[in-house]
Amino acid sequence: MKTSTFLLAALLLGCIQLMAKERQLYQIKIYHLKTAAQEARVDSFLQAAYLPAMHRAGISTVGVFKPVTTDTADIRIYVLVPFRNMDQLLQLDKKLAADKVFRESGRPYLDAAWNDIPYGRLESILLQAFPDAPVITVPALSSPKTERVYELRSYESPTEQYHVNKVKMFNEGGEINIFRQLGFNAVFYGSVLSGSRMPNLMYMTTFNNKADRDAHWKSFSADPGWKKLSVMPEYAHNVSKSEITFLYPTHYSDI
DSSP states (O other), X not given: OHHHHHHHHHHHHHHHXXXXXXXXXXXXXXXXXXXXXXXXXXXXXXXXXXXXXXXXXTOOOOEEEEESSOOXXXXXXXXXXXXXSHHHHHHHHHHHHTOXXXXXXXXXXXXXXXXXXXXSEEEXXXXXXXXXXXXXXXXXXXXXXXXXXXXEEEEEOSSHHXXXXXXXXXXXXXXXXXXXXXXXXXXXXXXXXXXXXXXEEEEEXXXXXXXXXXXXXXXXXXXXHHHHHHTOGGGTTOOSEEEEEEEEEOTTOOO
16 A cells, blocks of 8 residues: 555656646846837847747747837837746757857847947846646737737736735636637746746737737626636735736747
């Protein structure tokens, strides 16, 4: 009996570890730019040097997005990179440093002088995928990229425990399943491991256009499953601040 119990425990532990390994990590890099010239320079670097180098490094799906509404005081470019695990993330800089094609094609950006910098600030957010959505998904959209709406949502919680509760609402509670049933074309769901806003979770859904987006959220608000889930006492007060950013993909984005 003891042997069988031990084997069962070992098997369960192995399954848990395997599931953990299958959950991707996501890095969201946000370039904060001061001028249109900086924007053009970063665009050129990402398209001609960074994405091709990432593909050579085994990362085939990199998303590059810009806000639908441009803030001229803070021009932004969002870069979404999925990693299989932490080791792949930690080894990336070494791989890029050894990539001679990357070093040459990215030279105007990589070797920028102190008084001719390519951006004002570079922000990085690290996330781990949710258990019920362990890997990134390329959306199946039919519209031209210029018309698409990518909705990046951020949900901050009042405490770490409330954050765990909100993540549970998405997974065990079934919120992700509601999004799937209604065809929200989610790219990812992730819990923020490191970033300026914590505790926090973020996710990205996609739509063919603004009208498509509005119709989907109208159906979500009216969905019986969401109405039931949203009033459950066990999930009360688990979001203290939410933020929505509307983005569109650049023409060279993989997503």
